[in-house]
Amino acid sequence: MRTDAQRGAWLMLAVGDDRPRRSNDGYDDSPAAHYSWDSSVPNHQLPQAGDVIVLWDKKVLLGASVIEEVVVGEEEKALHRCPHCGKAGIKLRKSETPAYRCSKCTGTFEESEVVTTRKVVTTYRSHHDIAWVDLTGELTGDRLRGLCTLPKSQLSIRQLDYPRFQEAVRAAPGRPSLSPVEAALATTLEGGHTTAVVRVRRGQGAFRRLLLERYDDTCAFTGRTPHSALEAAHLTSFAADGQHHDQGGLLLRRDVHRLFDLGHLAVHPQDHTIDVSETIRDYPEYHRLQGKELHVELTERQQAWIAKHWTMHRT
Structure with a gap:
C-alpha cells in the first residue's frame, strides 16, 4: 500500500458514445461507476486502488471519486490506422469528403480504406462508484488542463495536482463539496490497508x-x-x-x-x-x-x- 505522499490523482478523458472513430473502437465508460482503458494508452499502469480519479469530456469536469479497485484482464482489440502513414489519429469529418482525415500526415480517406489490425492488449477497469461526486460543469476543460502536473499534455490519462484541484472545486460557482472523496481517502489509509467487498450478493x-x-x-x-x-x-x-x-x-x-x-x-x-x-x-x-x-x-x-x-x- 502506498503512503499518502505517494497517492496518485488522475484526470481521465471520458467521451462516451460520441467518440469519433480514431485508433480503436472506444470504451464502455460509465463515469459515475467505472472507467476502462488498456495497455495501448500511455500511463496505463499508473492508476491504482486508493488513487483519486477525476473525469472530464474535454469541455467540462464531470465528477470525481476514489478508485476502489482496478480489475485487470486481457482481450483482443481492433486497432485502426491511416492507410497513408500507418499511424493512429483518425478523425471523422462531419461535413466533408472523404469522411476521414489523419491528424498525423493530414491525408484523407474513406472508411473502407482504413487499415484495421487486431492485437491482444491488457485491459483495465476502475470501480469507483462508492465515493462518486457529480461535479458536471463546475470547472472548464481549460481550467482542468491547468491543474495537471503537465498542463500541455494531450494524454487520456494525466497526472493531476490534487491539492490545487481541491482548491479549484471549493471556489467553483456551485461551491460543491468533496466530502465523500475525502472521507474515502481517509478510510483507505487507516490501518495501512484497503478493505474491499468482493462477494457477489445474490438476491x-x-x-x-x-x-x-x-x-x-x-x-x-x-x-x-x-x-x-x-x-x-x-x-x-x-x-x-x-x-x-x-x-x-x-x-x-x-x-x-x-x-x-x-x-x-x-x-x-x-x-x-x-x-x-x-x-x-x-x-x-x-x-x-x-x-x-x-x-x-x-x-x-x-x-x-x-x-x-x-x-x-x-x-
Missing part, C-alpha cells in the same frame, strides 16, 4: 426493493434521498452466512453505507443516535450527523444487530 436487488417498499426514499442516517442513490445496507454479518435476513437491513445513502460498513458511522445501542468516528469528523458533511437521531424506527431485531455493530467498531 441483493430483491432485498433492496423490499427495503424501498418499507422505508420509501429514506436514508436511515440522512433522511429523504433520491432512490437511485440509496443502497441496501446489511446490519448482519452477510459475509459470514450469505443470507438476507428479515429485518436485517436499512436503506443508506451510498457514501454513508460505505462508512457504516467500515465502522466510521455507527448507532449507539441505547438511544439510537448516530456516532461519527474521529477519522471523518473533520468533514462537515458527516460531522453534522454526530448525535442525531435516526430517521427510521428500529425493530427489536435491528436493535440487536445495531448493538453487535457497535461492539465490533466501538468497543
Whole structure:
C-alpha cells in the first residue's frame, strides 16, 4: 500500500458514445461507476486502488471519486490506422469528403480504406462508484488542463495536482463539496490497508426493493434521498452466512453505507443516535450527523444487530 505522499490523482478523458472513430473502437465508460482503458494508452499502469480519479469530456469536469479497485484482464482489440502513414489519429469529418482525415500526415480517406489490425492488449477497469461526486460543469476543460502536473499534455490519462484541484472545486460557482472523496481517502489509509467487498450478493436487488417498499426514499442516517442513490445496507454479518435476513437491513445513502460498513458511522445501542468516528469528523458533511437521531424506527431485531455493530467498531 502506498503512503499518502505517494497517492496518485488522475484526470481521465471520458467521451462516451460520441467518440469519433480514431485508433480503436472506444470504451464502455460509465463515469459515475467505472472507467476502462488498456495497455495501448500511455500511463496505463499508473492508476491504482486508493488513487483519486477525476473525469472530464474535454469541455467540462464531470465528477470525481476514489478508485476502489482496478480489475485487470486481457482481450483482443481492433486497432485502426491511416492507410497513408500507418499511424493512429483518425478523425471523422462531419461535413466533408472523404469522411476521414489523419491528424498525423493530414491525408484523407474513406472508411473502407482504413487499415484495421487486431492485437491482444491488457485491459483495465476502475470501480469507483462508492465515493462518486457529480461535479458536471463546475470547472472548464481549460481550467482542468491547468491543474495537471503537465498542463500541455494531450494524454487520456494525466497526472493531476490534487491539492490545487481541491482548491479549484471549493471556489467553483456551485461551491460543491468533496466530502465523500475525502472521507474515502481517509478510510483507505487507516490501518495501512484497503478493505474491499468482493462477494457477489445474490438476491441483493430483491432485498433492496423490499427495503424501498418499507422505508420509501429514506436514508436511515440522512433522511429523504433520491432512490437511485440509496443502497441496501446489511446490519448482519452477510459475509459470514450469505443470507438476507428479515429485518436485517436499512436503506443508506451510498457514501454513508460505505462508512457504516467500515465502522466510521455507527448507532449507539441505547438511544439510537448516530456516532461519527474521529477519522471523518473533520468533514462537515458527516460531522453534522454526530448525535442525531435516526430517521427510521428500529425493530427489536435491528436493535440487536445495531448493538453487535457497535461492539465490533466501538468497543
